[in-house]
Amino acid sequence: MTAHSPIAPAAGATFPDAARTAFAAAYPDQSTKLNHGLVGHGLLTLDALATLAERMPATSVEYNLGKLPLGVTAEDTPSNGLTLGETIRTIETNGSWAVLKNVERDPAYAALLDDALAELEPIVAGKTGPMLHREAFIFLSSPGSVTPFHMDPEHNILLQIMGVKTMTVFPARDEHLVPAQKSEDFHGGGHRNLIWQDGFKARGKAVRLEPGDAIHVPVKAPHFVENGPTVSVSLSVTWRSERSVAEGELHSFNALLRKRRLPVGKVSAQPETQGIRRLVYRIMRKLGA
Numbered sequence: 001m002t003a004h005s006p007i008a009p010a011a012g013a014t015f016p017d018a019a020r021t022a023f024a025a026a027y028p029d030q031s032t033k034l035n036h037g038l039v040g041h042g043l044l045t046l047d048a049l050a051t052l053a054e055r056m057p058a059t060s061v062e063y064n065l066g067k068l069p070l071g072v073t074a075e076d077t078p079s080n081g082l083t084l085g086e087t088i089r090t091i092e093t094n095g096s097w098a099v100l101k102n103v104e105r106d107p108a109y110a111a112l113l114d115d116a117l118a119e120l121e122p123i124v125a126g127k128t129g130p131m132l133h134r135e136a137f138i139f140l141s142s143p144g145s146v147t148p149f150h151m152d153p154e155h156n157i158l159l160q161i162m163g164v165k166t167m168t169v170f171p172a173r174d175e176h177l178v179p180a181q182k183s184e185d186f187h188g189g190g191h192r193n194l195i196w197q198d199g200f201k202a203r204g205k206a207v208r209l210e211p212g213d214a215i216h217v218p219v220k221a222p223h224f225v226e227n228g229p230t231v232s233v234s235l236s237v238t239w240r241s242e243r244s245v246a247e248g249e250l251h252s253f254n255a256l257l258r259k260r261r262l263p264v265g266k267v268s269a270q271p272e273t274q275g276i277r278r279l280v281y282r283i284m285r286k287l288g289a
């Protein structure tokens with residue numbers, strides 16, 4: 001046993017019955033608020049997370065100043081001038097934001113992720129097939145910090161562990177918010193941040209998250225996050241599915257078509273059924289397109 005061994009929760013304790021019922025009604029297309037049982041978990045204290053962060057590869061960690069405008073670009077994001085360990089241990093006062101990516105590479109955090117997702121697997125399997133490519137991320141943010149308007153490629157549940165934040169979530173597949181070409185760039189390796197316009201705000205739903213609350217964020221549903229007056233720690237558990245993979249392939253296919261000035265195709269709400277387009281895309285990639 002090390003000082004950072006988990007205080008193991010009872011089996012089935014991550015998502016209680018009410019959370020699983022709400023998730024089943026919303027998955028995969030709707031955002032919904034859930035609750036969870038991981039508050040106070042020994043792997044999720046600031047000290048445990050600083051120690052974890054220090055043994056993670058530098059490429060798996062991103063951190064910067066936290067008070068950013070909603071529409072900041074990747075190039076304009078300022079550094080905070082501290083080491084990572086310092087950033088986490090003094091996060092109450094240093095005005096920063098940090099993410100620890102792929103914490104499942106550490107066996108203890110892998111077990112935490114697997115236990116959480118196992119509780120949802122029967123629901124997910126019935127709707128989008130097997131849970132693929134499971135990953136976990138931990139977000140730490142100073143009082144008042146903002147995570148700018150962006151989208152992510154995974155099925156995601158964010159579990160609030162410490163502090164309060166408000167996440168404003170917007171519908172996925174709204175081309176006013178995310179133009180088709182932005183989706184195509186994103187799947188080709190473009191940045192996740194999106195262009196913000198003040199007129200968008202009314203299309204989103206602001207959800208306040210306290211410790212013990214969680215939220216389901218559908219694949220590529222745009223969102224931004226505003227931290228409350230204390231330090232916030234959140235755990236994000238994510239997976240991919242045949243649907244999310246197909247969606248990425250079809251946008252990448254459109255990018256190839258657009259580059260050749262050919263007409264692009266619509267990506268449907270069930271992209272996993274668009275087999276012919278996916279096949280053509282895979283053949284084009286094999287041919288080196």
Ligand SMILES: [Fe+2]
Nearest residue numbers: 150151152223
């Ligand atoms: Fe996100």
